[in-house]
Amino acid sequence: xxxxxxxxxxxxxxxxxxxxxxxxxxxxxxxxxxxxxxxxxxxxxxxxxxxxxxxxxxxxxxxxxxxxxxxxxxxxxxxxxxxxxxxxxxxxxxxxxxxxxxxxxxxxxxxxxx
Amino acid sequence: xxxxxxxxxxxxxxxxxxxxxxxxxxxxxxxxxxxxxxxxxxxxxxxxxxxxxxxxxxxxxxxxxxxxxxxxxxxxxxxxxxxxxxxxxxxxxxxxxxxxxxxxxxxxxxxxxx
Numbered sequence: 347x348x349x350x351x352x353x354x355x356x357x358x359x360x361x362x363x364x365x366x367x368x369x370x371x372x373x374x375x376x377x378x379x380x381x382x383x384x385x386x387x388x389x390x391x392x393x394x395x396x397x398x399x400x401x402x403x404x405x406x407x408x409x410x411x412x413x414x415x416x417x418x419x420x421x422x423x424x425x426x427x428x429x430x431x432x433x434x435x436x437x438x439x440x441x442x443x444x445x446x447x448x449x450x451x452x453x454x455x456x457x458x459x460x
Numbered sequence: 461x462x463x464x465x466x467x468x469x470x471x472x473x474x475x476x477x478x479x480x481x482x483x484x485x486x487x488x489x490x491x492x493x494x495x496x497x498x499x500x501x502x503x504x505x506x507x508x509x510x511x512x513x514x515x516x517x518x519x520x521x522x523x524x525x526x527x528x529x530x531x532x533x534x535x536x537x538x539x540x541x542x543x544x545x546x547x548x549x550x551x552x553x554x555x556x557x558x559x560x561x562x563x564x565x566x567x568x569x570x571x572x573x574x
Binding site: 382392397435439447449453 | 493495500504516518552558
């Protein structure tokens with residue numbers, strides 16, 4: 347199963363709150379889990395990424411939590427700001443049998459109210 | 461400046477009229493890919509290329525063609541566009557998915573087929 351399931355589809359948070367976006371996968375061959383951030387009118391850009399041998403990675407206000415046994419990973423945005431309003435995509439990469447693929451979740455539109 | 465350049469940004473065409481969306485990257489990346497983005501469906505891969513003259517189908521290749529004659533260019537060809545190909549298209553490049561190097565996206569091409 348080369349799918350990544352992402353939830354929620356949309357999220358509204360007040361300024362200063364915590365935003366949490368969840369993703370789940372089935373294929374244990376996935377070996378790298380990046381998150382991409384997309385602002386309106388722009389292409390997605392890499393935000394933060396984690397390898398499956400690490401349970402947590404933090405970069406500033408952004409943290410990825412990874413649960414290998416549950417095949418789930420999540421993005422936490424602490425002290426959310428209006429400038430964080432964007433669409434967020436989780437992804438998982440697969441390099442197998444000469445093929446290299448990056449599979450995306452369906453995205454979460456985050457709105458941070460001032 | 462390192463970038464992926466897509467042209468045009470906006471395109472309105474009629475059913476059946478062949479079109480090409482160009483994509484060029486200046487980072488000497490081996491891996492290039494085309495995605496389409498539709499509301500509620502996220503980013504779906506159309507075709508990808510791991511090197512010159514090496515292309516492979518993604519998840520939604522029907523109705524599209526690609527070529528990779530040079531490392532920097534990866535055009536997307538719609539030989540007979542149909543209204544269901546109305547979408548936002550993104551070209552992306554990476555050193556190699558295998559190396560967990562990030563995907564760099566262009567700013568998108570919004571295509572409308574009437």
